[in-house]
Amino acid sequence: MAEPQDRAVRRRAGRPPRALLGTDKITRAALKLVELEGYRGLTMAALARRLNVAPSALYNHVRSKQDVLLLVEEDLMGRVEVSGFATDPWPDAVRAWAWSYRNVFARHAPLIPVIAVLPVTDAPRTLMMYEAVTTGFARAGWPEDQIVDAIVALESFIFGSALDVGAPADIFDTGTLAAQTPSFTAAVRRRAAAAQDNGAPGAAESDRAFALGLEALLAGLSAGLAPGSAGAPG
Amino acid sequence: MAEPQDRAVRRRAGRPPRALLGTDKITRAALKLVELEGYRGLTMAALARRLNVAPSALYNHVRSKQDVLLLVEEDLMGRVEVSGFATDPWPDAVRAWAWSYRNVFARHAPLIPVIAVLPVTDAPRTLMMYEAVTTGFARAGWPEDQIVDAIVALESFIFGSALDVGAPADIFDTGTLAAQTPSFTAAVRRRAAAAQDNGAPGAAESDRAFALGLEALLAGLSAGLAPGSAGAPG
DNA sequence: ACCTGAACACCGTTCAAGT
DNA sequence: ACCTGAACACCGTTCAAGT
Numbered sequence: 001m002a003e004p005q006d007r008a009v010r011r012r013a014g015r016p017p018r019a020l021l022g023t024d025k026i027t028r029a030a031l032k033l034v035e036l037e038g039y040r041g042l043t044m045a046a047l048a049r050r051l052n053v054a055p056s057a058l059y060n061h062v063r064s065k066q067d068v069l070l071l072v073e074e075d076l077m078g079r080v081e082v083s084g085f086a087t088d089p090w091p092d093a094v095r096a097w098a099w100s101y102r103n104v105f106a107r108h109a110p111l112i113p114v115i116a117v118l119p120v121t122d123a124p125r126t127l128m129m130y131e132a133v134t135t136g137f138a139r140a141g142w143p144e145d146q147i148v149d150a151i152v153a154l155e156s157f158i159f160g161s162a163l164d165v166g167a168p169a170d171i172f173d174t175g176t177l178a179a180q181t182p183s184f185t186a187a188v189r190r191r192a193a194a195a196q197d198n199g200a201p202g203a204a205e206s207d208r209a210f211a212l213g214l215e216a217l218l219a220g221l222s223a224g225l226a227p228g229s230a231g232a233p234g
Numbered sequence: 235m236a237e238p239q240d241r242a243v244r245r246r247a248g249r250p251p252r253a254l255l256g257t258d259k260i261t262r263a264a265l266k267l268v269e270l271e272g273y274r275g276l277t278m279a280a281l282a283r284r285l286n287v288a289p290s291a292l293y294n295h296v297r298s299k300q301d302v303l304l305l306v307e308e309d310l311m312g313r314v315e316v317s318g319f320a321t322d323p324w325p326d327a328v329r330a331w332a333w334s335y336r337n338v339f340a341r342h343a344p345l346i347p348v349i350a351v352l353p354v355t356d357a358p359r360t361l362m363m364y365e366a367v368t369t370g371f372a373r374a375g376w377p378e379d380q381i382v383d384a385i386v387a388l389e390s391f392i393f394g395s396a397l398d399v400g401a402p403a404d405i406f407d408t409g410t411l412a413a414q415t416p417s418f419t420a421a422v423r424r425r426a427a428a429a430q431d432n433g434a435p436g437a438a439e440s441d442r443a444f445a446l447g448l449e450a451l452l453a454g455l456s457a458g459l460a461p462g463s464a465g466a467p468g
Numbered sequence: 469a470c471c472t473g474a475a476c477a478c479c480g481t482t483c484a485a486g487t
Numbered sequence: 488a489c490c491t492g493a494a495c496a497c498c499g500t501t502c503a504a505g506t
Contacts, residue, residue, distance in 0.1 A: 013491035014487030020490075044480060053490075056482080060489050065480065113347060116397035121409035130406075131415040138417055145424040146446070148406065149439070153447025156394030157387075163350035164390050172364075172382065175355035181365040183372055190379040205383075212380070213387025216454025217447065223457075224450055247472040248506030254471075278499060287471075290501080294470050299499065 020053055021061050027071040034072070039110040042068075069114050070123070076111070078125040079104050085136025091218050093136050094154065098214055102158045106165035116159055142225070150221055157217060161210045165203070254287055255295050261305040268306070273344040276302075303348050304357070310345070312359040313338050319370025325452050327370050328388070332448055336392045340399035350393055376459070384455055391451060395444045399437065 029050045033042050044065055048055040062068055081100035084093035105112055120126050130151070137147045172188040174181050195204040263284045267276050278299055282289040296302055315334035318327035339346055354360050364385070371381045406422040408415050429438040 011490075012487085013485070015489045016487085019488080043478090045478090054492070055480085056492080057490055059481070109347060113343060113397055116394070117401045117405065119402060119405050119407060121404075121407050122411070124411060124414075127408060127411050127415050127418065131418045134415075134418040134421050138421075144421050145428040147421040148425040149443040149446045152398060152440070152443035153391075153395075153450065156398050156443070156447060157391040157451075158394065159397060160350070160390030160392065160394035161387075163347055163393060164386060167351045168353060170355075171351065171353050173353060173355050174361060177356070177358060177361050180358075181361050184361065184365045184368040187368050187372075187378050187381040191382040194379040206386070209383040209386035209390070212383045212455075212458075213390060213451065216387065216451050216458055217391075218454070219457055220450025220452070220454035221446075223453055224446075245471075246506085247504070249470045250506085253469080277497090279497090288473070289499085290473080291471055293500070 021051060021057060023061055023071055025051065026058065026061060026068060027075055030068050030072050031075065034108070039108075044068075066114075069111060070118065072108070073111055073115055073118065074123050074125050076104050076108060077123070077129050080129055082129055082132035082136075085132050085139070090136065090140035091222070094218060095214065097133065098154060098158055099210075101155075102162045102165070102210060105159070105162040109163055109166050112159050112162060146225075153221075154217060157213055161206070161213065164206045164209065167206065169205075255285060255291060257295055257305055259285060260292065260295055260302060261309050264302050264306050265309065268342070273342075278302075300348075303345060304352065306342070307345055307349055307352065308357050308359050310338050310342060311357070311363050314363055316363055316366035316370075319366050319373070324370065324374035325456070328452060329448065331367065332388060332392055333444075335389075336396045336399070336444060339393070339396040343397055343400050346393050346396060380459075387455075388451060391447055395440070395447065398440045398443065401440065403439075 026047070029047055030042060033046055033050055037046070044055050044058055047068065048058055051058075058068075062071070079100070081096050084096045087093075088096070105115075120130065133151055134147055137150065138144065142150065172184075172191075174185045174188065178185045191205065195208060260281070263281055264276060267280055267284055271280070278289050278292055281302065282292055285292075292302075296305070313334070315330050316327075318330045321327075322330070339349070354364065367385055368381055371384065372378065376384065406418075406425075408419045408422070412419045425439065429442060
């Protein structure tokens with residue numbers, strides 16, 4: 001583990017005999033850093049420190065911090081479960097995919113606004129995920145021109161739900177305004193009670209909301225394959 | 235519009251005869267700044283410049299920049315359409331609410347990760363929105379212990395969809411990897427063609443995905459009110 | 469209580485100099 | 488090509504001094 005060249009002994013300037021960095025090393029260091037200190041701790045300076053180089057050295061391998069985030073995102077996409085789309089019934093495959101997708105990014109919430117608008121061009125793992133999902137939809141008989149919309153709709157729900165996992169347990173505490181919001185306050189109380197009845201303590205609530213929405217989406221998408229059912233107001 | 239005291243003429247230190255700031259003025263200035271320069275332009279320094287004060291003066295009214303974001307969020311929540319819940323059939327009320335909610339926050343995407351985990355305590359407009367939605371659900375016959383989960387599921391979809399609105403038109407361009415992702419590449423092409431057939435140019439695609447998902451959720455939620463239909467794997 | 473102005477401890481990024 | 492080290496133009500936030 002300990003490099004022969006420790007950074008306590010400082011390296012002199014100039015190109016080293018063999019490159020010290022590379023996108024894979026940067027990716028692994030970034031992931032480790034996020035695991036240890038969260039996204040607040042992911043700074044170019046901290047990343048460089050972990051890799052025993054000067055911050056400016058990173059810019060020989062990435063064009064910006066945004067590039068580092070893309071490297072991390074690509075790695076995470078490879079962890080999303082898509083194997084079911086080749087073999088399982090459509091609802092089962094989507095369920096496994098959706099739960100793993102949400103769980104992977106729940107721990108990487110700050111990445112979500114980035115991914116949601118990120119072009120897939122030159123992101124091979126991300127593309128392979130979409131390819132697997134698409135073939136699964138086609139195999140289940142989805143019309144080709146609706147597949148991407150359906151994936152985007154499911155993904156939107158997954159991203160939003162991944163953010164919800166990070167919500168504090170008391171997010172819906174109505175506090176001093178409880179008297180002005182009687183229906184909502186009562187519903188919140190009932191929800192907490194229902195979530196506790198089934199055993200688990202805190203994360204149970206976002207799991208239940210995710211399950212409810214996912215099953216509704218699955219049922220609605222299955223039922224609504226007939227053309228021209230939806231229209232957009234405003 | 236022009237204050238008698240212009241900042242070209244500088245103010246001397248010390249408490250002014252009447253307070254120059256206030257949370258409402260800060261909120262309005264922040265919204266204007268975001269409208270003009272986006273969230274990248276929303277810095278404490280820029281905000282102070284707009285208000286003709288020193289940056290440090292802001293800290294007499296907010297504890298942090300995060301506080302400023304919360305002020306903005308509260309203002310935006312007041313713009314979400316909830317009037318339908320008092321009068322309209324449940325699906326119509328949810329539709330109007332969901333579309334307006336998505337449209338408001340599509341232009342404030344950087345706020346979404348903040349809102350998603352933000353306690354509602356002491357956020358009166360946000361709470362009033364939840365109260366209106368909850369009464370609408372109760373009126374439609376929803377069991378009280380499932381209402382909050384259903385709202386959270388819908389909100390998750392809305393937040394994710396609001397992020398999707400900001401995606402570039404070519405987000406699914408498979409580029410040099412098109413040959414390795416034939417199914418997905420074909421589906422993307424078909425989607426673009428279908429979206430153009432109906433008239434509109436670019437935003438049409440996220441609108442279609444949102445409509446598809448929302449209608450599926452509405453149908454699935456309506457159908458799935460029977461207990462114990464969903465279960466969570468892994 | 470509520471302002472100014474100076475200061476602090478960071479950021480991400482650029483670039484000349486070195487091998 | 489790929490590193491170091493110095494420098495730049497910012498950040499958000501704190502705090503003494505002033506009225």
